[in-house]
Every structure is written in C-alpha cells, then in structure tokens.
Amino acid sequence: xxxxxxxxxxxxxxxxxxxxxxxxxxxxxxxxxxxxxxxxxxxxxxxxxxxxxxxxxxxxxxxxxxxxxxxxxxxxxxxxxxxxxxxxxxxxxxxxxxxxxxxxxxxxxxxxxxxxxxxxxxxxxxxxxxxxxxxxxxxxxxxxxxxxxxxxxxxxxxxxxxxxxxxxxxxxxxxxxxxxxxxxxxxxxxxxxxxxxxxxxxxxxxxxxxxxxxxxxxxxxxxxxxxxxxxxxxxxxx
Numbered sequence: 285x286x287x288x289x290x291x292x293x294x295x296x297x298x299x300x301x302x303x304x305x306x307x308x309x310x311x312x313x314x315x316x317x318x319x320x321x322x323x324x325x326x327x328x329x330x331x332x333x334x335x336x337x338x339x340x341x342x343x344x345x346x347x348x349x350x351x352x353x354x355x356x357x358x359x360x361x362x363x364x365x366x367x368x369x370x371x372x373x374x375x376x377x378x379x380x381x382x383x384x385x386x387x388x389x390x391x392x393x394x395x396x397x398x399x400x401x402x403x404x405x406x407x408x409x410x411x412x413x414x415x416x417x418x419x420x421x422x423x424x425x426x427x428x429x430x431x432x433x434x435x436x437x438x439x440x441x442x443x444x445x446x447x448x449x450x451x452x453x454x455x456x457x458x459x460x461x462x463x464x465x466x467x468x469x470x471x472x473x474x475x476x477x478x479x480x481x482x483x484x485x486x487x488x489x490x491x492x493x494x495x496x497x498x499x500x501x502x503x504x505x506x507x508x509x510x511x512x513x514x515x516x517x518x519x520x521x522x
Contacts, residue, residue, distance in 0.1 A: 304346035308354040309364035310407040311391050312374035314427035319349035324461045325453035357414040366427035367508045369483040372493045393499040431477050491521025
C-alpha cells in the first residue's frame with residue numbers, strides 16, 4: 285500500500301485537531317465501503333448514523349466517514365485512494381443534485397463534485413498533507429486492495445489503530461448485515477464485493493481529463509502506471 289514517501293509532502297491549513305477515527309480521502313474511492321466494513325466488524329466504538337465530520341463527544345472511539353475531512357486533518361484517519369482513471373469515470377446513481385443522469389460524472393481532474401467544488405488533484409494534495417502532518421496517524425488504503433484483499437486491509441487497520449473487532453467478523457462478509465437505507469443508497473446498493481468498473485469504457489472522458497501531463501503524473505505517483513504511455517490511445521480524444 286502507499287506510504288508517506290510515495291504519497292509525498294505538503295501542507296493544508298488545518299482546523300483544531302479532533303479525536304476519533306475518520307474515513308476520508310477522495311470521493312468515489314471507497315470511503316462508504318470502508319465505513320460499512322468498519323461498522324460491521326468493529327466493536328466497542330461509536331458510529332455516526334450518517335456521514336459526518338470528526339467528533340469528540342464520546343468517551344469511546346468514535347468512527348465517522350467524511351471525504352472532505354481530509355482538508356481539515358483529524359488525529360486518526362483512514363485515507364482512501366483509487367486509480368484516478370476510475371475516479372473520474374465513476375457515476376453515483378443516487379446523486380441528489382443530478383439524479384439518475386448517467387452522463388454525469390461525480391468528480392474530475394478539472395472540475396469538482398457537486399457537494400464541494402474540489403477536484404481530484406486538490407484531494408490528492410490534501411492527502412499528501414495529512415500523511416505528512418506529524419500530528420496525524422494515517423493509513424492510506426487503495427480501493428482496489430479493499431476489493432481484492434479486504435481481510436488483509438482489516439488486519440492492517442487493526443495493527444495501525446488498535447481497533448477491536450468482533451470475533452469472526454471479517455470485512456469480506458460486510459454485505460451480509462443490514463446497514464440501513466441511508467448507507468444502502470450511499471453505496472449504490474449493498475452487495476458482495478465485485479471488481480471495479482473498467483475505466484476503458486469511457487475513452488472520451490479519459491482523453492479529456494488526462495490531457496494535462498500533470499494529471500497523468502498522479503496516476504504514476506499513486507503507482508498505477510510506471511509512465512504515461514498508457515495515454516497514447518486516448519490522446520486524439522482530448
């Protein structure tokens with residue numbers, strides 16, 4: 285998984301540090317999936333009923349999910365990333381601003397999403413800063429690893445944050461629980477883990493979003509490619 289050296293260095297202006305554990309990172313990178321897995325498997329902690337920011341209102345460990353919390357780092361954060369090409373070609377069927385418009389992409393390299401006008405590169409810089417912030421304990425998790433190796437990710441989270449898991453509760457079984465309608469909608473439907481959709485099915489989107497070499501560099505920085513040669517077939521679609 286990515287480490288501090290890979291993700292890099294940087295700073296964001298942070299508000300007062302808060303306790304608890306926050307699942308954050310780039311939208312469409314598995315923050316909801318991670319949160320539902322934690323809700324299913326962790327014991328002895330308090331979970332927010334809806335997406336919320338960091339909190340200090342409980343003597344128990346409070347676990348929240350809020351992607352934009354990365355711009356205001358908390359003391360403990362799970363930071364989700366994903367192949368940027370998968371992020372920019374991701375739809376959200378329940379987006380309350382765009383409805384079921386399947387031609388609507390949730391977030392891009394050049395444009396922010398409908399809730400907060402932040403782009404993928406801006407989220408990437410905030411993730412850099414949170415990892416570099418010595419006040420934060422962070423773990424960067426790839427969405428692809430969460431899909432392919434959920435129980436390994438669970439072990440790494442336990443080692444990093446000291447969470448207590450229910451005996452026999454595995455991340456890979458999260459879908460068997462009733463998570464409630466709010467999280468069912470947020471996850472586009474709770475179901476067994478399945479491979480991410482192929483970003484290659486959106487050639488024009490890829491050509492336009494990665495025309496800027498700086499945007500292709502993020503694919504390399506997050507170690508999804510070793511160079512930008514992958515972009516050549518899409519360059520004429522920019």
